[in-house]
Amino acid sequence: MFAKMMESLRPSPIQEMAELSRRATAAGNDIVDMTLGEPDFPTPSHIGEAAVRAIAEGQTRYTPINGSVRLREAIVEKFWRDNGIRTSMADISVGCGGKQVIYQAFLATLNPGDEVLIPAPYWASYGDIVTMNGGVLKPIGTTPEQGYVMQPESLQAAITSKTKWLVLNSPSNPSGTAYTRTQIESFCEVIRRSANQEFLILADDIYEHILFDGRTFCTLANIAADLAGRILTVNGVSKAYSMTGWRVGFACGPKALIDAMTKIQMQVNSHTSSISQAAAVAALTGPQDEVVRRCAAFQARRDLLLARFSEIEGLRTPTPEGAFYVFPDIRTFIGKRKADGEVIANDVDFATYLLGAGVAVVPGSGFGMPGFMRLSYATSDEKLEQAACRIKAAVERLS
Numbered sequence: 001m002f003a004k005m006m007e008s009l010r011p012s013p014i015q016e017m018a019e020l021s022r023r024a025t026a027a028g029n030d031i032v033d034m035t036l037g038e039p040d041f042p043t044p045s046h047i048g049e050a051a052v053r054a055i056a057e058g059q060t061r062y063t064p065i066n067g068s069v070r071l072r073e074a075i076v077e078k079f080w081r082d083n084g085i086r087t088s089m090a091d092i093s094v095g096c097g098g099k100q101v102i103y104q105a106f107l108a109t110l111n112p113g114d115e116v117l118i119p120a121p122y123w124a125s126y127g128d129i130v131t132m133n134g135g136v137l138k139p140i141g142t143t144p145e146q147g148y149v150m151q152p153e154s155l156q157a158a159i160t161s162k163t164k165w166l167v168l169n170s171p172s173n174p175s176g177t178a179y180t181r182t183q184i185e186s187f188c189e190v191i192r193r194s195a196n197q198e199f200l201i202l203a204d205d206i207y208e209h210i211l212f213d214g215r216t217f218c219t220l221a222n223i224a225a226d227l228a229g230r231i232l233t234v235n236g237v238s239k240a241y242s243m244t245g246w247r248v249g250f251a252c253g254p255k256a257l258i259d260a261m262t263k264i265q266m267q268v269n270s271h272t273s274s275i276s277q278a279a280a281v282a283a284l285t286g287p288q289d290e291v292v293r294r295c296a297a298f299q300a301r302r303d304l305l306l307a308r309f310s311e312i313e314g315l316r317t318p319t320p321e322g323a324f325y326v327f328p329d330i331r332t333f334i335g336k337r338k339a340d341g342e343v344i345a346n347d348v349d350f351a352t353y354l355l356g357a358g359v360a361v362v363p364g365s366g367f368g369m370p371g372f373m374r375l376s377y378a379t380s381d382e383k384l385e386q387a388a389c390r391i392k393a394a395v396e397r398l399s
């Protein structure tokens with residue numbers, strides 16, 4: 001009955017763990033769920049009010065496929081204000097979340113066997129989206145000792161004549177790693193020197209505004225104007241404005257690519273909701289102080305969690321520079337025995353063990369890095385304290 005492609009489609013490890021966590025909670029267990037990647041803050045009220053106004057004003061009809069004029073104007077302005085990227089309304093794609101934009105970019109460009117380079121650990125969906133579109137995911141390994149930062153030599157070694165895309169996601173889901181200007185410049189040097197001058201680069205900046213310790217956000221299209229014809233810069237309102245449910249993501253890039261993505265979207269869902277688009281205009285053009293406040297709140301939670309994790313022997317957690325995830329190294333616990341004598345054979349066993357101890361996490365293998373785990377700290381201080389306390393007690397029971 002099903003297409004061959006379905007065989008390669010795995011259930012999302014994030015959704016799988018979230019579902020186990022929901023079931024455990026429904027069965028009466030007290031679980032701190034740290035699986036999901038969405039801010040726990042509500043959408044700021046002025047954004048919701050703009051959506052209500054849009055309904056009252058009758059903004060309820062089809063919009064252009066690549067987004068309403070007002071939204072694309074706001075996006076052009078956003079790319080200039082925040083990123084120093086000069087773009088125009090014709091070079092903008094708006095979709096149902098960054099996910100749809102990324103999906104369409106790969107669908108429009110990948111032929112069977114084309115390779116997509118992604119530093120690991122990577123957002124699990126990239127892998128599936130690449131596979132669904134006939135591409136081959138080529139992870140580029142990183143280490144916790146180097147803060148999960150891709151090394152230019154590793155990038156150079158990974159590029160072949162089959163490379164079609166390089167994906168850079170900073171700050172990263174799941175590691176929280178954020179690239180500095182110098183690091184991005186070193187990647188650009190490798191790209192410029194490469195024998196393959198055809199491949200495209202996707203800069204996924206969706207966590208741009210959640211960046212800690214006073215760091216300045218940098219993105220490829222701003223740093224390397226000479227590569228602009230090969231760069232798709234993806235962003236959206238989900239994470240910065242707590243608007244995951246509104247489904248608005250966008251990108252700017254070379255017109256031919258944007259046009260191809262628009263052609264696909266026309267036959268998929270036409271466009272995201274006109275009401276959501278009006279809300280996104282309010283998010284991008286309205287006051288930004290809440291974004292700054294929420295970033296500070298995430299940083300305080302990161303600090304709290306890292307402080308508690310430093311008290312857990314064997315758990316090594318590089319300091320995330322942005323987003324709202326930590327990605328600890330749990331390899332010291334692999335091979336240890338639980339109280340019932342059973343061995344923890346891998347990161348999935350470890351995550352299952354922690355669920356039994358009342359904390360839901362996602363195993364690192366879901367992000368292309370077995371032996372690690374991802375925890376989202378988009379939750380209250382009280383829950384973070386509880387989670388750290390439970391993890392500490394659980395690993396102390398291992399022998």
Ligand code: PLP
Binds near residue numbers: 037097173237244248
């Ligand atoms: N990119 C990364 C790295 C993400 O983590 C996510 C969501 O989790 C997205 C893109 C897509 O977000 P949305 O489709 O809500 O815009």
